[in-house]
Amino acid sequence: MLSLLPTPIGNLRDITLRTLDTLASCDTLLCEDVRVTKRLFFLLSQGGILKMPSKPLHSLHSHNQEGFLAQVGHGFFTNQHVGYLSDAGMPCVSDPGARLVRFAQEHGIDYEVLPGASACVSAYSASGFDIKAFHFVGFLPPKSADRRAKIAKLIASVAALQTEIACVIYESPKRLLDTLGDLALMVPDDLIFAIKEMTKLHEQHHCGKILEVYEKFKALPPTVLRGEWVLVCALRPRSQSVLSYQEIADMDLPPKIKAKLLAKLKGVSSKLLYASGMRA
Template sequence: MLYFLPTPIGNLDDISKRCLDILNLCEIVICEDTRVTKSLITLLNAKFDKNIAPKEFYSLHTHNEKEFFAKFDKAKFDTQICVYASDAGMPCISDPGVSLVQFAQQNEIKYEVLSGANALLLAVAASGIVQKEFSFLGFLPNTGKERSQAIQNALNSAYPVVIYESPKRIISLIEAICKLEADRKIFAIKEATKKFETKFSGSATNLLTQLESANLNGEWCVVVDKSPNSGFERISKSDIEELEIPPKQKAKLLAKLTGENPKKIYENMIK
């Protein structure tokens, strides 16, 4: 049996009794970083007076997936209790694990996802912004046009969006939003569940002022309110295709809408 086990995102007390029970029984741990997971197990044993002692540890992350699945004996999932754990939080949510879920589905391996700590849902609940629907963007591209486009797309969203951000880029993220929409409402939380958890809320301009004098250390989760223009009808691909304008201009507009290469769009148009 394979269990996907969420780990605490800061506070060890957030580990559930069920997760501890499964860890106590497991023989194999598959994890993002074996050093991090072994350290966590040591801390859990000390805090909860446990004797968690898996026999085998395997590392599985985005850079070694092919090698792992080629070598790992999938029969172990049928004969032993196996756990997959990411470094912090829920596996598969901006963390490795999706490929293992797909592997289990393709090979009819029984698996179960345990409930537990998750920074995404914590921020959504704490934001006071999300009423019902929201979009989760995870980590945005670090630099360049891709990052600029991702921020613009977030601001255009008909739903509030949730973004993970590092302490190195949190200021630049809010600055970029300020330049585009200074009044957009934003909620940000850093070091969720930890001793120095801190929440910030207000317009983009107000938030930037707060952050400029704040300690930025720790991982951030940012909730950006939906676009005030979300109720307006949006331009569709067919709307642009029906415009009576030169093909090159039309290709550029379609590229901005779809993200496709304008040169390829133009070539397809004149065939």
């Protein structure tokens, strides 16, 4: 039997009664980071919420999961009750766990996923945006060009669906201003809700037009921006200008970039198009 267990995203008292019961009944625990789990257990025991469990703890994360599962086999899960905890929030949501679920499905292992705290859902609820649909993006690419390309795809998807969508993005303090700057460049007048330290004593949130929030954050001391952020962007459908093949071909752009754009229109290899001198 396998149980995937949610852990608090901040406030320790957000741990669920079912998670506490399951922790007490499990024979073995798998952890994204054993050190983080031990720290969580220590704090819960200090607060009188949990009696410090004395169970074997095994590390299971994205870098070792294949080797671990191949080594222990399905018998590891059928002969005992195994619990899995990621570092914070729900397993499988921008955290490891999906491979573990697939392994259970492939080998007919009974498993359950207990509901609990999720930064994605909590931020969406706290945004106040009256939007019927939301899209969980998770972390955007770290490189600027890739990040802007991803944002462009989100904008295009909203335009294609012709409906407003709230996009939920996770971001680290190191790239927060870069991401807000890219969003401000591309959709400055759309609304954004930014929140950090959810459920904690010093929770902060800001709401407004993306450009306004970006300008506000640029003026803040770097210490204020520390912490993990969740951004909820209310992207509106907008009409998109379409350039023709010839209009792009006539642009004063670096040849390789121009080749990539034209190749997209033609559905051919950019290398072949570049080698042919951009001929249609």
